[in-house]
Every structure is written in C-alpha cells, then in structure tokens.
Amino acid sequence: MVVLAKPAALEQIALLRTPEAWESFSGAPAVDLSGPGAAADVVRACERYGFFSVVNHGVPAGVVDRLEAEAVRFFASSQADKDASGPADPFGYGSKRIGRNGDMGWVEYLLLAIERDALSKASPAPTSALRDAINDYVGAMRGLARTVLEMVAEGLGVSPRGALADMVTGDAASDQVFRVNHYPPCPLLQGLPPNCSVTGFGEHTDPQLVSILHSNGTPGLQVALHDGRWVSVPPNRDAFFVNVGDSLQVLTNGRLRSVRHRVVAGNGLKSRMSMIYFGGPPLAQRIAPLPQLLAGTQSLPLYRDFTWGEYKKAAYRSRLGDNRLAPFEAPPVATPHADRHRS
Numbered sequence: 159m160v161v162l163a164k165p166a167a168l169e170q171i172a173l174l175r176t177p178e179a180w181e182s183f184s185g186a187p188a189v190d191l192s193g194p195g196a197a198a199d200v201v202r203a204c205e206r207y208g209f210f211s212v213v214n215h216g217v218p219a220g221v222v223d224r225l226e227a228e229a230v231r232f233f234a235s236s237q238a239d240k241d242a243s244g245p246a247d248p249f250g251y252g253s254k255r256i257g258r259n260g261d262m263g264w265v266e267y268l269l270l271a272i273e274r275d276a277l278s279k280a281s282p283a284p285t286s287a288l289r290d291a292i293n294d295y296v297g298a299m300r301g302l303a304r305t306v307l308e309m310v311a312e313g314l315g316v317s318p319r320g321a322l323a324d325m326v327t328g329d330a331a332s333d334q335v336f337r338v339n340h341y342p343p344c345p346l347l348q349g350l351p352p353n354c355s356v357t358g359f360g361e362h363t364d365p366q367l368v369s370i371l372h373s374n375g376t377p378g379l380q381v382a383l384h385d386g387r388w389v390s391v392p393p394n395r396d397a398f399f400v401n402v403g404d405s406l407q408v409l410t411n412g413r414l415r416s417v418r419h420r421v422v423a424g425n426g427l428k429s430r431m432s433m434i435y436f437g438g439p440p441l442a443q444r445i446a447p448l449p450q451l452l453a454g455t456q457s458l459p460l461y462r463d464f465t466w467g468e469y470k471k472a473a474y475r476s477r478l479g480d481n482r483l484a485p486f487e488a489p490p491v492a493t494p495h496a497d498r499h500r501s
C-alpha cells in the first residue's frame with residue numbers, strides 16, 4: 159500500500175463523520191454525444207446540475223488505459239522519485255497540500271501546464287512514457303472539450319458555434335491545466351465505523367470554462383445539488399464527467415452554474431485515481447456575460463468585465479472552498495425600481 163509522506167500533517171485534514179451513507183446521484187444525467195438532441199441535453203444538464211457524464215464520446219479506451227497504467231506506475235514509485243518532480247508550486251508533484259493557502263487533503267497529485275496540445279516545458283513529466291501518455295490523452299480531452307463547448311453554444315443559440323470552444327482550444331495562448339490525483343486508502347480510518355471518511359479534495363468550484371474528469375472504478379467524487387444536498391457520483395470507467403466552471407457561469411450570465419464538488423477518501427482497500435483536464439482561456443481573454451445572451455431579455459449583467467488573468471490572480475490567493483466569483487459580481491443597480499433578473 160502506498161502511504162503518503164509526512165503523516166504529521168494528518169491532523170490538518172478534516173475527518174468527516176456522516177450519520178448515514180451518502181445518497182447516490184442516481185439521477186446524474188448521462189449525455190450520449192452521438193445522439194440527436196445532444197446539444198439540448200448538454201444545456202439542460204448544465205442548467206440543472208452544472209455537471210453531467212458523457213458516453214459515446216469517441217475517446218479510445220486505449221488512450222485512457224495507457225495513461226492510467228503510467229500514472230499508477232508513477233505513484234507507486236519511491237517517495238524520493240516522486241519528490242524529484244515537486245513541490246507543486248503550482249506545477250509538479252504535490253502531496254496533501256492543495257494550492258498555496260493552507261488547504262489539505264488525503265491526496266497526492268501531479269499538476270501540469272499544457273501549452274497548445276502538449277505538456278509545456280515548464281511542466282516536465284517525470285518519465286517519457288508518462289509524458290507521451292499524457293500528451294495523447296490531453297489531445298483527446300481538447301477534442302472533447304471542443305465538442306462539449308460547441309454543444310453548449312448551439313443549445314444556448316450562441317453563434318458562431320465555436321465562440322466558446324475557441325476560447326479554450328482555438329488559441330495557442332489558452333490556459334489549460336492537467337491534473338492526476340491519487341487517493342490511497344487512509345490508514346487513519348482503520349478501525350473506525352464505515353461511515354467515516356476523510357477529505358480527499360475539499361469542496362470547491364473549478365475556475366475554468368469546463369473540466370473533464372475520468373476516474374478509475376473507486377468512488378469518492380461528490381457534487382452539491384442546487385438545493386445544497388451532497389450526492390455521491392457512482393464511478394463509471396466508460397464515461398467522462400464534465401463540470402461547468404466559474405468562467406462559463408459568467409459567460410452565460412449565471413444561466414449555467416459552476417458545480418461545487420469534493421472528493422471523500424474512505425477506508426476501502428482500493429485507491430481512487432482521477433485525471434482532469436481544465437479548459438481555461440488565454441490570460442488576456444475578457445470574461446463577461448455574452449451580449450447575445452442578454453440581448454432581447456430583461457437581464458442585466460450579473461458580473462462586471464474582467465480578464466481571465468485577473469480572475470486567476472485572485473483565485474490563486476483564495477482558499478479552495480471560497481466563492482471566487484463574489485468579487486466580480488456587478489454592483490447593485492441604484493434606481494429604486496430596477497429589478498435584477500437572472501437570465
């Protein structure tokens with residue numbers, strides 16, 4: 159069994175004690191990307207949950223399996239070998255510390271920057287086999303992100319159809335990040351009742367437009383529904399899970415909402431491993447409600463204009479669970495009768 163380094167930090171990771179098993183998200187929408195009406199399904203799922211899975215996505219299983227095998231090999235290597243790729247600041251190998259502001263989780267990870275369609279030179283992969291596997295996988299994720307964002311645009315009636323997708327995959331300067339998370343079984347939980355778990359990755363929303371996640375068969379991911387209930391997402395190795403990020407929330411003036419999510423690590427025997435592609439725009443990209451989505455409605459923009467660079471700078475000063483959009487909300491309108499309408 160892999161044991162994460164520096165057990166002294168364990169007490170800083172929140173233990174969760176739950177009175178009953180987490181409710182399973184059996185209603186999680188699964189969108190068949192090859193089916194008719196997929197664009198409408200994508201928008202409906204983004205509006206209701208900010209989260210959905212995709213099946214019939216066209217990503218070859220071999221691309222996923224190869225990366226998973228290389229990542230397993232990396233996390234099973236010696237602590238000294240892993241540390242040689244760290245510390246994550248923000249990129250590289252990290253263990254337990256998430257970001258720079260005191261967040262801790264029962265997780266080890268590789269966080270890497272992508273430039274165009276491959277790992278950037280600033281984020282060298284530990285081995286050439288892992289690098290090649292990541293590059294293949296990221297190529298597939300860029301394609302999937304493009305398809306999903308084109309469907310979002312189509313379903314919302316935004317033209318051109320590539321308007322959102324181009325922010326992420328159409329610009330050489332776009333800010334894409336790739337992360338592999340490994341959650342080994344937590345020894346702290348041994349002997350405790352099965353309804354005890356530990357924070358693997360604390361609750362948060364993702365900052366970018368979309369994130370695309372794949373995991374092995376070990377559960378742990380939970381999402382918050384709009385009524386505040388937390389539900390467990392059953393793992394599905396054949397699917398990818400899409401999260402709406404904060405930037406897409408702003409671009410759609412809150413019509414699509416970013417999803418709060420977290421990972422709990424249990425005391426099962428199997429590690430959870432997840433790989434996530436985060437699709438962000440270039441630093442100079444203006445993030446503001448799309449005029450097309452405001453035109454003809456009574457909606458006022460809920461956010462002031464900002465660039466992805468400004469937002470990102472603020473995000474890296476925030477704690478994981480913070481509401482990172484609050485500072486970018488538009489000030490209330492002064493006239494006494496002006497109502498703010500959500501679109």
Ligand SMILES: C=C1C[C@]23C[C@@]1(O)CC[C@H]2[C@@]12CC[C@H](O)[C@@](C)(C(=O)O1)[C@H]2[C@@H]3C(=O)O
Nearest residue numbers: 248256257261364365473474475476477478
């Ligand atoms: C605590 C933090 C980690 C994070 C940067 C931040 O200051 C706030 C956002 C965090 C997050 C969440 C989603 C992704 O995992 C991530 C890579 C991202 O883009 O924003 C992480 C950041 C990180 O781990 O560096």
Ligand SMILES: O=C(O)CCC(=O)C(=O)O
Nearest residue numbers: 337339359379421432434
């Ligand atoms: O590891 C997971 O399943 C999710 C992790 C996550 O939300 C993240 O890395 O932003």
Ligand SMILES: [Fe+2]
Nearest residue numbers: 362363364419
């Ligand atoms: Fe996330």
